[in-house]
Amino acid sequence: MQNRDVVPNSPSEKCDCSLASGNLPRRTESFGTTKAFDHQTLGIWDLYIEKPSIKWHIPLCPFLADKTRFIDDLQYLWRAIHDLSGPLLLARLAVSAALALSPAASLWFTGNFLRLVQATINDGELDGPTLVRLMCGRVACSLAQCLLERVDGWLYLAFDDFVKRHYSRYAFKHVARIDVPTFMDPSVSQRLDAVSLRYGFCTVGRTLDSLLRSGCSIIVLFTQVSVLAAILREQGMGSTLGFLTCFCHLVVCALTQMELSNSSLEGLAYAATTRNEDYVKMEGLKQLVSDREHRQEIVVNGLGPYLSRQFLELSCRLGNRAGEFWSHFLIYQRKTNHAIHLVKWFAGELPEIAFILIVSQKLVNFPMALAAFTLTQSAAKNLRLNLNSIFQQTGDFSSQLSNLRAIYAVSEIENQVVDGTEDLNPNRDGVSLEFEDVSFKYPGSKSYALRHVSFKVQTGQLCVIVGFNGSGKSTILKLTARIFDATEGTIRINGCDVRRLKLDDLRRSMAVLFQDYSLFPVSIKDNIALGNPNHATDQDLINEAARLGGADSVIRRLSDNWDTYICRPDSVHDVIRIQHKDDDGAIDRELRRMTGTQLPQGLSGGQQQRIAVARTFMHTLGRDTAVGLLLFDEPSAALDPVAEHGMTPCSALRPHW
Numbered sequence: 285m286q287n288r289d290v291v292p293n294s295p296s297e298k299c300d301c302s303l304a305s306g307n308l309p310r311r312t313e314s315f316g317t318t319k320a321f322d323h324q325t326l327g328i329w330d331l332y333i334e335k336p337s338i339k340w341h342i343p344l345c346p347f348l349a350d351k352t353r354f355i356d357d358l359q360y361l362w363r364a365i366h367d368l369s370g371p372l373l374l375a376r377l378a379v380s381a382a383l384a385l386s387p388a389a390s391l392w393f394t395g396n397f398l399r400l401v402q403a404t405i406n407d408g409e410l411d412g413p414t415l416v417r418l419m420c421g422r423v424a425c426s427l428a429q430c431l432l433e434r435v436d437g438w439l440y441l442a443f444d445d446f447v448k449r450h451y452s453r454y455a456f457k458h459v460a461r462i463d464v465p466t467f468m469d470p471s472v473s474q475r476l477d478a479v480s481l482r483y484g485f486c487t488v489g490r491t492l493d494s495l496l497r498s499g500c501s502i503i504v505l506f507t508q509v510s511v512l513a514a515i516l517r518e519q520g521m522g523s524t525l526g527f528l529t530c531f532c533h534l535v536v537c538a539l540t541q542m543e544l545s546n547s548s549l550e551g552l553a554y555a556a557t558t559r560n561e562d563y564v565k566m567e568g569l570k571q572l573v574s575d576r577e578h579r580q581e582i583v584v585n586g587l588g589p590y591l592s593r594q595f596l597e598l599s600c601r602l603g604n605r606a607g608e609f610w611s612h613f614l615i616y617q618r619k620t621n622h623a624i625h626l627v628k629w630f631a632g633e634l635p636e637i638a639f640i641l642i643v644s645q646k647l648v649n650f651p652m653a654l655a656a657f658t659l660t661q662s663a664a665k666n667l668r669l670n671l672n673s674i675f676q677q678t679g680d681f682s683s684q685l686s687n688l689r690a691i692y693a694v695s696e697i698e699n700q701v702v703d704g705t706e707d708l709n710p711n712r713d714g715v716s717l718e719f720e721d722v723s724f725k726y727p728g729s730k731s732y733a734l735r736h737v738s739f740k741v742q743t744g745q746l747c748v749i750v751g752f753n754g755s756g757k758s759t760i761l762k763l764t765a766r767i768f769d770a771t772e773g774t775i776r777i778n779g780c781d782v783r784r785l786k787l788d789d790l791r792r793s794m795a796v797l798f799q800d801y802s803l804f805p806v807s808i809k810d811n812i813a814l815g816n817p818n819h820a821t822d823q824d825l826i827n828e829a830a831r832l833g834g835a836d837s838v839i840r841r842l843s844d845n846w847d848t849y850i851c852r853p854d855s856v857h858d859v860i861r862i863q864h865k866d867d868d869g870a871i872d873r874e875l876r877r878m879t880g881t882q883l884p885q886g887l888s889g890g891q892q893q894r895i896a897v898a899r900t901f902m903h904t905l906g907r908d909t910a911v912g913l914l915l916f917d918e919p920s921a922a923l924d925p926v927a928e929h930g931m932t933p934c935s936a937l938r939p940h941w
């Protein structure tokens with residue numbers, strides 16, 4: 285194993301093995317980073333890893349590292365508490381606080397037992413009533429703790445459920461309103477990933493829970509230390525030992541955290557690669573025989589025996605140099621942690637060494653010193669648990685607050701397509717559409733999808749747009765519906781710039797079928813009904829839309845007719861396959877029978893298109909709808925000639941090419 289300082293200077297140098305010679309300067313800004321990297325050779329692996337800075341694990345340290353950010357994030361915490369305030373939160377706080385105080389109460393009773401024993405030894409007489417009082421108090425304390433733990437468990441689940449429900453509604457509302465260019469924006473995608481609509485917002489629950497636990501751990505810590513100090517004050521030796529034990533446990537905790545963070549790559553930039561051709565080829569062969577897609581070729585070419593021979597040869601050549609990166613990495617980390625481990629061991633043993641030394645000096649006090657030491661040790665065990673959880677929870681705290689910020693930040697995402705203020709009053713005779721010198725680049729694209737396009741479609745006119753693939757026909761539809769805004773030029777509806785029109789009015793005035801339409805993961809009926817949310821429960825209109833789109837005959841043939849799902853999002857089929865000789869999918873079939881779920885319903889491309897066309901027609905139906913513009917992008921691309929012939933002609937329709 286070798287260890288050298290490496291700083292990549294240029295892309296080519298970065299990949300060059302000569303980097304390992306360590307001749308390059310230690311620090312460079314050529315990639316915009318001032319970080320220095322170590323190069324480790326681990327078996328056949330080259331690991332380039334950022335030099336870790338020494339992390340002192342003092343609780344609250346993460347806050348001090350980025351104070352401004354932390355203070356800024358606190359407002360989201362306050363907002364969350366405000367949003368979630370109610371009887372459930374209050375009950376949770378009260379029970380947690382009571383639970384946090386209970387270890388100190390138990391310790392107080394135990395300490396008083398110790399005092400009673402000391403008094404009995406000194407006076408030669410036992411104070412019976414005090415003993416009974418202390419015993420009853422101790423038992424009551426344990427019972428209360430037991431009860432509170434049960435209530436806390438129940439409250440935890442109820443509160444977690446409440447938090448998930450609250451934030452899933454909150455995020456759903458704000459995610460649903462986002463427009464296409466904003467949704468496509470990579471920075472927005474990242475922010476949306478953080479709130480993961482589908483996985484139930486575990487993060488907020490976790491953040492609040494860990495906050496609560498940190499608070500409780502701090503209460504436990506302070507109350508326990510105060511009670512312990514009060515009990516041991518009278519015994520000079522006991523308090524010395526108490527202090528020493530607490531201090532040593534604190535050191536052990538800090539070192540444990542240090543050890544943990546040293547053995548993890550979290551937060552460090554690293555890359556590992558191997559240039560060993562034999563290993564790379566061996567991994568390729570493993571993939572080749574495992575992946576289903578290559579099986580046909582392996583069989584038809586009779587590759588089985590040849591591949592086995594090759595694998596054996598490579599494996600022999602590599603011998604024990606081969607190995608997963610992580611197993612090498614673990615060995616490497618163990619070596620770096622030796623020193624910490626040694627100090628940790630010494631800190632753990634120090635209280636007992638001190639006890640033996642002190643007692644050997646003052647043999648008279650031996651029984652009391654032993655009792656005090658035992659009490660201190662058991663209290664210290666609890667302290668250590670609390671310290672550990674404070675270390676861990678405060679370590680994660682900054683990132684948890686950032687999660688909270690991410691959820692609230694969804695409501696602050698501004699749509700790129702800005703709403704207009706003017707009303708549009710279309711009528712059923714249609715609207716006019718005009719493009720004046722319109723050019724457009726898709727977000728993130730360098731080239732123009734449309735360049736200097738001008739045309740005019742009069743009210744009630746049928747316009748067919750034809751052109752080569754990629755000439756911008758679909759883009760015209762997207763700009764008309766303001767899915768995107770034109771980069772240059774003006775688009776007018778009824779003579780008014782579309783940017784000035786209210787988006788609601790604009791979208792209500794047109795029915796659009798995009799070439800890249802999608803069917804929703806809801807029932808077929810809802811798929812059509814969602815074309816017109818105002819009439820989503822009107823079965824007559826849905827029937828009519830299905831008839832116009834040619835989807836009625838398709839729906840009649842489906843197993844669940846209108847209620848058929850193309851893909852059910854509610855079915856969980858995590859079948860653990862136990863390989864029996866006679867299991868030819870029987871377990872899967874039985875589970876499906878028991879849960880009443882079918883295999884996903886397959887629809888042909890043409891059948892799917894009929895559903896999508898029906899949804900577009902649904903938008904035009906109903907007495908209060910005033911669609912003046914129909915935009916169809918290759919509506920018959922997947923239809924058979926009969927269905928294509930049966931399609932209703934529309935005012936703006938283009939054939940497929």
Ligand SMILES: Nc1ncnc2c1ncn2[C@@H]1O[C@H](COP(=O)(O)OP(=O)(O)OP(=O)(O)O)[C@@H](O)[C@H]1O
Nearest residue numbers: 726729733751752753754755756757758759760799
């Ligand atoms: N989301 C996108 N991001 C970047 N560029 C895009 C995007 N969609 C389309 N383009 C580009 O814009 C240009 C016009 O595409 P458009 O889909 O409007 O063409 P089209 O005439 O409808 O093509 P076709 O006849 O194949 O349907 C093409 O060069 C395409 O590569």
